[in-house]
Amino acid sequence: MKKSLTSIVLLLIITHIIGAQTLPSVPKTLFERLGGTSGITAIVDDVFEAHMINPARSARFKPYRDQPERLPKIRQHTIDFFSAGSGGPANYKGRDMSDTHQGMNISAADYMHAVDDIMEVLEKHSIDDASKKDVLAILWSLKEAIMSK
Template sequence: MNTTLFERLGGEAGISSIVDDTVDAHMENPAISARFLPYKDQPERLATIKKHTIDFFMMGSGGPANYSGRDMITAHTGMNINPTEYMHAIDDILLALDKNNITEDAKKDVLAILWSLKGMIISQ
């Protein structure tokens, strides 16, 4: 029997841990930290962003979630994220997946999702 990506990522708890680890990595990554460090002083806003990210990945991976955040284009409009920054963000996500012992097959599936979102995020 095949398992969903949601299950292979460890369900809600696993995805929550991956998101927490990713945000921590983004804050430590000198190439993109300037975009994330201001949220340290806005814990409510950071919690909302994490919640939306968790729900987005739960829903997109076959889990039981109701994503109520903005679409990717609207969420990233005005940020002018360049391709290099996007690749750094992906690298941080892959590091978080490694930290959470996610299988290579599941990492490939996550990477495919991230790559599919690229055009909705870069240069908006």
Template sequence: MSKSLFERLGGRNGISIIVDDTVENHMNNTNVNARFLPLKEKPEQLAIIKNHTIDFFQAGSGGPNNYKGKDMVTAHTGMNINPTEYMHVMDDIFMALDKNDIDEETKKDVLAILWELKEMIIAK
């Protein structure tokens, strides 16, 4: 029997590291960092966002479902994220996956999830 995506990402600990690396990438990405840099001044809010992201990805990848955050449309309504920004965010995620030596098949599975979420996030 093959491992779940959750297991291939390293479980909650692995997902947490990937989320931390992704947020750091966002902070350094001039194409999207205006959305993320203000969170440096709000560490409690940043921690909440990171934890929701970890819980969301954990639940969506076959791990325990602890996600109690907003659905994707509600969470992104009013942000007016454009397709270019979404692609930059995806690039940042894949940089984090590469940094954490995630294999190609697992990255394809992550890509499929991100592609499914796209319409729930862009231009909301």
């Protein structure tokens, strides 16, 4: 009986080791690569700050400093939008990008300044190059919905 139990335990250990070595690894989502909710929250906070101090962007963000009660809602919408769009569990309940940016007359230069700020923040957070490229692809896909509305 003791030999049988030892054999079963040994067989289970070998099976586990072999199985662990042959299972394909599941790639992480962009959400996970950006640090999940806490990572994305930190990135969004830093992007807002970067926009506020960037002379090319600050005029659009100055109202949030003058009306700080508006910032938490916009911040949360941005976190949820970015989280949901990167494969996270968030449920974005804000407006679509065209409606959100309606009347802002965002030029190509404005958009590129925003993208530059975001990419610099990703660099600051030591986000890997593949993830930065994925974020850039998302930003590029939103360009038409955001610009000149």
